Amino acid sequence: MEVRALCIRMLLTVLVLLLSAQVQHSDCHKADASFPRIVPSRLQFFEYEFVFINCDELSFFNETEWRVMRKFDDRKTICNVKWEKTGSCNITSTFAGDSGEYWCQAKGKTSSIVNIVVTAGPVILESPALPVLKGDDVTLRCRNRNKTTSNLKADFYKDGVLIGSSSTGNVTIRNVSQSDEGHYKCHISGTGESAESWLAVRVRPVILESPRLPVVEGNNITLHCRGRNTFNVTVHFYKDGILIRNSTARNMTIHSISKSHEGLYKCNISGTGESAESWLAVTVSPTLHEEGQSSQHHSSKLIIVWTTATCSMALLLLLVGSCGKHRDMDESVTTTAYYTLSTDCFSAPRVSSCNALSICQYHRTFK
Known part of the structure; x- marks a missing residue:
């Protein structure tokens, strides 16, 4: 009987973890729910590469019929003529003529536009297809069609101004803010230059309010999860990437905090988004620390x-x-x-x- 009970508990734990992973996975694609999804997630492509565009994850597209639209040379056309939810825009071998604006449309509803560039040239810039969230780190990669080595010296530009050089072909923007929004391109000496792509930055829809200063051991603290239009929703709290609590009150209290509670915390609001991670530091009580030091000092004096x-x-x-x-x-x-x-x-x-x-x-x- 004990073995059976243990097996049942283990099975329930696995199910909870799987459900948590599913929630995380479904919310990952909703960083900005008004844009079509692009696979691979970038805006520039070499000719003869493939690109997949669909609208099935847009939050306001609950319609059974939708289609991917595109515009190039001032002409609007349907990328996929099928009015089916499973329909998508699949370009198995891209050409320069496939460059243009793409968006989703369903019975008068229109998504935001993404601008895809297909080039016959030797250099492209790989940048995020969707807007990045404020506070995240973003990596831009400069690619040479004829060279796949990691030793690739490249210069990176924002709005026409040089912002840095890299011997690996990559540059990372830490803790992005609204000031990082703009047109980016890269240049490889002796090879060529990429087209420009727009990097959009959005304010994070969910914020975790936690103490900025270290918390003294033994005290109680409360974490608050804030989001826009978050009424009657379930909030998931995580520590070091592991789900620790679900709450409908949008807050979580830790009683009699100790060193074991120290770590990275974040929260996720179902259907809205996820906060950035915040470090919660825990420190020893000053009184106990002083007493320990005094006792140690007294012992030293006796010795x-x-x-x-x-x-x-x-x-x-x-x-x-x-x-x-x-x-x-x-x-x-x-x-x-x-x-x-x-x-x-x-x-x-x-x-x-x-x-x-x-x-x-x-x-x-x-x-």
């Missing part, structure tokens, strides 16, 4: 005092022993030398004084 006392006592015993030995020698010699009988006191050598008893006192020191 020093004990060591000093022991050494002093040992030294004292050595000195006393040494003095006692010398004293015995001096007393013995002095007794012999101090009271020396002489028949003629003044004829005795090194005599300093004599008394009436003709006892001579020597001042010579015997060691």
Whole structure:
């Protein structure tokens, strides 16, 4: 029975993890739900490459019929003539003539436009097809049609201004902001230059409010998940990428926090999006820390005092022993030398004084 209960618990855990992964997967494509999905996720292609465009993940397209539209040479045409939800725009071998604007349309509803570039030239810039979220890191890659090595020196430009060079052909923009939005291109010396592509930046729809300063151990803290139009929704909280709690109240309280709670936290609002990760730092209580330091300092002082006392006592015993030995020698010699009988006191050598008893006192020191 115990084995069966353990198996059931393990099965339930696996199911929960799979459901969590499914939620994450479905929300990943909704970073900006008003754009068509492009595979591979970039805006520039060499000729004879394939590109796949569809609209089945747009949040406002609940219609059963939709189609991919495109515009080039000022002409609007249907990319796929089928009015089916499974229909998509599949270009198995691209040509320069396939360059243009693409968007989704369904019964009067129109998505945002993406501008795809197909070139016969030797260089393209790989940049995200969809808008990137503020605070994320974005990598731009410069590709040479005839060279796949990683040792590829390339220059990168934003709005016509050089922003950096790379020996690997890649450049990463850390923590992107609205100021990073613009037209980007790259240039490979002796090979050529890519076309320009627009990099769009969107404000993240979900924000996790968490303490910026380290939290003292033993305190309670509350994490708040904020999003636009988030009423009657379920919020998922994660620590180090693992789901730790679901909440309909959009907040999570950690009681009596400890070092084990330290880590990267984020939240996900179903149907809206996901926040950036925030580091939660936990520190030891200053009082306990000071007490520990004081105790350690007091112990150190005791050790020093004990060591000093022991050494002093040992030294004292050595000195006393040494003095006692010398004293015995001096007393013995002095007794012999101090009271020396002489028949003629003044004829005795090194005599300093004599008394009436003709006892001579020597001042010579015997060691």
